[in-house]
Every structure is written in structure tokens, then in C-alpha cells.
Amino acid sequence: MIDALWTNLDYVGSVVLFCIGLYCVITKNNLIKKFIGINIMETAVFAFIVALGVVEGGDAPIMGSGATPPFTNPIPQALILTGIVVAVSTTSLALSLIIRIYRHCGTIEADELREMG
Amino acid sequence: MSASTMIVAVIIVPLLGAVLTPVVGGRSGKAAGPWAFGTMLLTSAIGVYLMAHVARVGPFSAYLGGWEPPYGIELRFDEFSASISVICLLGTLAILFSFRYAEKELPAERLRYYYTLLLLNLTGMIGFVVTGDLFNLFVFMEILSLSSYALVAVSGEHTAEMAAFKYLIMGAVSSLLVLFGIGLLYALTGSLNMADISTRLTGAAEAPAMLAFAVLAVGFVVKAAVFPLHIWLPDAHAIAPSPVSAILSGLVVKMGLLGLVRIYQIYYGARVLDLSTFNLMLVWLGAISIVMGAFFAIFQEDIKMMLAYSTISNVGYIVMGLGLASQYSVIGATVHVFNHAIIKATLFLGAGALIYRTGYRNLTDLRGVGRSMPLTTAAISIGAVSIVGIPPTAGFLCKWYIALGAIEANQPFFGFALVFGALFIFVYYIRMVNAFYFQQPVHPEILELKEAPPSMLVPVLLLAALCLIMGILGRLPLSFIEPAVARLLGTLGMGG
Numbered sequence: 001m002i003d004a005l006w007t008n009l010d011y012v013g014s015v016v017l018f019c020i021g022l023y024c025v026i027t028k029n030n031l032i033k034k035f036i037g038i039n040i041m042e043t044a045v046f047a048f049i050v051a052l053g054v055v056e057g058g059d060a061p062i063m064g065s066g067a068t069p070p071f072t073n074p075i076p077q078a079l080i081l082t083g084i085v086v087a088v089s090t091t092s093l094a095l096s097l098i099i100r101i102y103r104h105c106g107t108i109e110a111d112e113l114r115e116m117g
Numbered sequence: 118m119s120a121s122t123m124i125v126a127v128i129i130v131p132l133l134g135a136v137l138t139p140v141v142g143g144r145s146g147k148a149a150g151p152w153a154f155g156t157m158l159l160t161s162a163i164g165v166y167l168m169a170h171v172a173r174v175g176p177f178s179a180y181l182g183g184w185e186p187p188y189g190i191e192l193r194f195d196e197f198s199a200s201i202s203v204i205c206l207l208g209t210l211a212i213l214f215s216f217r218y219a220e221k222e223l224p225a226e227r228l229r230y231y232y233t234l235l236l237l238n239l240t241g242m243i244g245f246v247v248t249g250d251l252f253n254l255f256v257f258m259e260i261l262s263l264s265s266y267a268l269v270a271v272s273g274e275h276t277a278e279m280a281a282f283k284y285l286i287m288g289a290v291s292s293l294l295v296l297f298g299i300g301l302l303y304a305l306t307g308s309l310n311m312a313d314i315s316t317r318l319t320g321a322a323e324a325p326a327m328l329a330f331a332v333l334a335v336g337f338v339v340k341a342a343v344f345p346l347h348i349w350l351p352d353a354h355a356i357a358p359s360p361v362s363a364i365l366s367g368l369v370v371k372m373g374l375l376g377l378v379r380i381y382q383i384y385y386g387a388r389v390l391d392l393s394t395f396n397l398m399l400v401w402l403g404a405i406s407i408v409m410g411a412f413f414a415i416f417q418e419d420i421k422m423m424l425a426y427s428t429i430s431n432v433g434y435i436v437m438g439l440g441l442a443s444q445y446s447v448i449g450a451t452v453h454v455f456n457h458a459i460i461k462a463t464l465f466l467g468a469g470a471l472i473y474r475t476g477y478r479n480l481t482d483l484r485g486v487g488r489s490m491p492l493t494t495a496a497i498s499i500g501a502v503s504i505v506g507i508p509p510t511a512g513f514l515c516k517w518y519i520a521l522g523a524i525e526a527n528q529p530f531f532g533f534a535l536v537f538g539a540l541f542i543f544v545y546y547i548r549m550v551n552a553f554y555f556q557q558p559v560h561p562e563i564l565e566l567k568e569a570p571p572s573m574l575v576p577v578l579l580l581a582a583l584c585l586i587m588g589i590l591g592r593l594p595l596s597f598i599e600p601a602v603a604r605l606l607g608t609l610g611m612g613g
Contacts, residue, residue, distance in 0.1 A: 025286065025290070031282065034286065035286075038286065038289050038290065038293075041290070041293055042289075042293060045293050045296055045297045045300070048297070048300060049296070049297075049300035049303075052300060052303065052304040075303070075309075076300070076303065079252055079300075079303075082252070082256060083296055086256070086259045086263075086292075089259075089263060090259075090263060090285070090289050090292075093263060093266055093267060093285065094282070094285055094289075097266075097270060097278050097281055097282050097285065098282070100270070100273075100275075100278045101275060101278045101279060101282065104274075104275035104278065105275055113279060
């Protein structure tokens with residue numbers, strides 16, 4: 001059991017990270033903290049998918065560098081690059097919404113906002 | 118130009134149009150509307166060409182950069198991609214409707230960005246339905262989700278921003294689940310092409326395949342706002358400007374359902390899991406959505422809130438139809454994706470026209486409006502009749518097919534849920550029609566109003582006419598969708 005956890009440390013780590021993020025989203029009252037929770041969840045998923053492409057002892061998959069096979073799978077990294085771009089744009093949209101909410105309501109605490117309707 | 122070039126063009130044209138809108142629109146934003154309208158007309162023309170082609174030769178593909186799958190990115194146009202017709206139709210009409218509506222609702226300096234976001238949203242949806250690649254599906258889904266969040270907030274009231282934020286949190290989590298599922302499928306099969314995954318998934322380990330299915334399904338179910346995961350929908354759809362509500366309710370939630378259909382295509386083809394338990398769950402969730410959505414709608418005063426809850430109920434019909442997994446019910450569900458888009462757009466745009474003229478959103482305040490705006494209220498009434506599902510309107514056919522499917526699948530109990538939901542829906546539309554025509558106005562000045570301006574009236578009347586035409590010519594979409602459903606249910610095998 002411990003062995004299995006240890007060999008899959010990267011996956012276990014991302015699951016733990018995911019849970020931390022989810023905990024933040026559900027329990028935090030501050031909208032910015034809520035969104036940081038989502039960012040943590042995103043990081044967890046990204047780490048998980050990048051870990052999928054890792055090959056034991058694999059070289060960087062770059063042509064002409066004199067590297068020898070086996071190579072690390074580059075596709076998950078390329079995908080996650082796109083994923084990060086998406087995450088950044090979501091974050092910027094969320095933060096700008098939070099700024100507008102603050103300007104209108106003078107608070108970004110979820111419970112106070114709920115009272116204001 | 119070959120058909121495969123045209124698939125690329127149908128995404129590139131609205132995307133370029135969106136990018137150029139702020140430039141063309143200038144500071145005053147005057148030209149942004151007509152520019153967006155022209156872009157959508159061009160896109161629709163390409164869409165019509167693609168539809169004609171798929172009807173003639175069946176599904177076809179374009180390979181980007183000349184690389185064939187599994188290495189290259191595939192754009193694939195099949196019968197489900199035919200939903201591009203509704204996207205183009207509603208997109209064009211919503212932009213036409215926006216000319217006057219957005220001018221009144223939004224500050225002038227924001228107009229050009231409004232049209233940019235609308236075009237981006239439509240681009241995302243068009244890309245979503247034509248891509249054959251799972252990761253591109255995710256990217257297009259994010260384009261359409263991000264533009265949706267911004268469009269909800271566009272009116273700038275603090276409730277709009279709150280609704281958009283709630284939508285964003287739910288949307289971001291569901292997108293993450295989808296991405297996670299795609300990563301798992303990639304790890305299992307080493308491919309991102311949907312048809313290719315389907316062949317490679319056969320014989321894959323069952324547990325991770327099931328996990329991938331579950332997270333993808335939950336992700337898309339949140340996007341589709343099926344009952345326990347619907348909480349973001351009513352506020353977001355009710356507060357957005359009316360043309361945006363029409364697009365969100367008519368089309369954007371359907372993309373979640375189409376995503377679900379795509380996942381089914383993969384898994385049915387691979388035969389790696391027994392999906393009957395999941396189907397049963399979908400049927401139950403669908404039945405609960407139907408009843409709860411309609412139930413909450415009855416108690417709404419705000420006309421757009423009522424329509425938003427009605428969307429939850431109608432998504433329930435589609436999910437139930439998919440879950441029953443018999444030929445009739447899946448055909449009914451697929452056709453309802455198209456028909457509900459048209460019906461809900463009629464209702465939201467009609468409601469938008471009423472709000473534009475009267476400035477009121479509550480049914481009590483809108484009493485008597487049928488006397489001063491007879492054409493708009495007539496169009497809304499036709500939409501209402503069709504959403505209840507009274508023949509010969511568009512809603513009848515699909516609900517009839519789903520009910521037949523329930524009997525075919527030997528679960529007539531769910532047919533009752535369907536009828537029960539229709540009765541609830543009937544109650545709240547009676548309330549609406551009653552307020553328009555038969556009650557004394559609370560605000561007498563409502564009787565002095567004129568009809569909505571032609572750029573708003575024409576889309577509403579056109580859509581209302583379509584509600585009737587789709588009911589009478591119901592065979593047309595059916596004959597189109599039948600081969601695709603047959604393929605989906607595996608009678609002809611996967612991939613066609």
C-alpha cells in the first residue's frame with residue numbers, strides 16, 4: 001500500500017492538491033480566496049496530466065540536441081500550455097468581476113453579498 | 118473550394134469577424150452591429166453549404182496541416198454538427214435584435230465589445246460542434262464559456278456581476294473536470310481524436326475508463342444545468358441582456374448536452390463499459406429536472422426568471438431522452454435540442470421586446486400589454502404553446518417521441534413524469550398569457566405603447582413562424598437525424 005503510494009507520488013500529490021483547492025472553493029467566504037481555490041485545483045489537474053507524459057529516464061523531445069530515446073511525451077506538456085492560457089484568462093476575468101463587485105457593493109465577502117441580495 | 122476547406126472557413130470567418138469588430142466598430146460602436154450581422158450572414162451561408170454537403174455524402178472531415186489523425190487535428194462534420202444551422206440562425210437573429218436593444222441597455226463605448234463577445238461565443242459553439250478532436254473540444258468550450266461569463270456581466274448591474282461570478286465558479290470547475298477526463302482518456306489510449314479513441318479504448322482497463330467517463334459526464338452535465346447542478350443558471354440567464362439570454366438558454370446549455378452525446382459516441386463505439394446504470398441515473402435526473410424546473414417556474418414573477426427555470430425543465434426532457442437510450446427517445450431528444458433552441462429564442466427575444474418597450478419585467482406590471490403589442494405577445498403565445506407541447510407546434514413532436522421512447526424502453530413511468538412536467542409548464546404559461554390579454558393593466562400607460570421596432574419584431578415573428586413550421590414539417594429534421602442516431606446506438610457500428 002505504502003509502496004503503491006510512493007511509486008505514484010505524483011498522482012497522489014495532485015489528488016491532495018485538488019482536495020485542498022476544492023476545500024477552499026467550498027469553505028472560504030472571500031471571493032478572491034474562493035478563486036484561488038479554483039487556481040489550486042487547476043494546478044492539480046495540470047500537474048496530473050503533465051505527470052502522465054513522463055517517461056522514466058526520458059530525454060527532452062527536442063530534435064537536433066543529440067538526445068537519445070526514450071523521450072518524454074511532449075503532447076501533455078503542449079496541451080497543458082494551452083490549459084494554462086485558458087486558466088489565466090479565466091482568472092483575469094474572475095478578478096475583474098471581483099473588482100466590479102467591490103466597486104458596487106463595497107465588499108467581497110460572500111455572506112455579506114448574499115444579505116444584500 | 119472543397120468542402121473540407123469550408124469546414125475550416127466556418128470557424129475562421131466568425132473568429133476573424135470577432136477580432137475585427139472593435140476596430141470596425143470604432144469608438145461610437147455604430148458600425149459594430151451591422152459588421153457582426155454581416156459576419157454571421159457569411160458564416161450562415163458557409164453553414165448551409167456544409168449542411169447540403171453532409172446531406173449528400175454523409176460525414177466528412179478536414180485535416181489541419183494535412184496531417185491525418187491520430188497525429189493531426191481533425192475537423193469533422195457529421196449529422197450532429199448540423200446544429201450549426203440553429204447556431205447560425207439564432208446568432209444572426211440575436212445580433213439583428215441587439216441593434217436597438219443593446220443601444221438602449223449598454224453604454225455606447227461598450228457596444229463594440231458586446232458584439233465581439235457575441236461573435237466569439239458563436240465561434241466557440243461552431244467550433245464545438247465541428248471538431249473531431251477531444252482537446253479542441255475543450256478549447257472551443259472554453260472560448261464559449263468565457264465569453265458567456267462576460268456576456269452575463271455585460272449590463273453592469275451588481276446583480277449581473279454576482280450572477281456572472283457564480284456562473285464562472287461553476288463553469289471553471291466543470292471545465293476542469295472535462296480537462297481531467299480528457300487527460301485520463303489520453304493516458305488510456307494515447308490519442309485525442311474521438312473516433313480513434315473509440316477504437317483504441319476497446320479492452321482498456323475498466324476502472325480508469327469509468328473514471329474518465331464519470332468526470333467528463335459530470336463536467337458536461339454542469340454545463341447543461343441538469344437538476345442538482347443547475348443553481349447557476351436562473352440568475353445568469355435571467356439577468357443577461359435578452360438576446361444573450363436567448364443564445365445562452367437556446368444554445369450554450371445545449372453544448373453540454375452535445376458534449377455528452379460525443380462522450381456517448383466514444384463509449385458506445387468502444388463497448389468498454391456497461392452504461393445502463395449511468396443511463397438510469399440520467400433518466401432519473403432528467404425526470405427530476407423536468408418536474409423541479411417547471412415547479413420553480415410557476416412561482417416566478419419575473420418573466421425572464423420564469424423562462425430560465427423552464428430551460429432547466431426542458432434540458433431535463435433531453436437528458437431523459439438520451440438516458441432512455443431507445444431509438445425513439447434519442448431521436449426525440451436530439452430534435453428537441455434544435456426545437457427548444459428555436460422556441461426558447463422566440464420566448465426570450467419576445468420578452469426582450471416587451472421589456473424594451475415597457476421597461477417592466479414582472480408579470481403583474483406587464484398586465485394588458487397584449488392590447489398594445491399584439492404581434493409580440495402573439496409570437497410569445499405561439500412559443501408558449503410550443504413549449505408545452507401542443508400539436509401542431511415544434512415542441513409536440515419531440516415530447517411525443519420521448520414518450521414513445523419511454524414505452525419502447527419499457528419504462529412508462531417516465532412517460533408520466535413527462536406529462537406531469539408538461540402540465541406544470543401549461544400552468545405557468547397560462548399565467549403569462551392571462552396577464553397579457555385578460556387582466557386589467559396595473560400601469561394604464563402600457564396601453565398607449567407602440568409595437569417594438571422592426572429590427573426586433575422581425576426576428577421574433579420569424580422564430581414564432583419557425584415554431585409552427587418545425588411542428589408541421591417535423592419529418593425534415595427527423596430524416597436528417599435518424600441515420601446519426603442509428604450510428605450512435607451502434608446498429609451500424611461506429612464511425613460511419
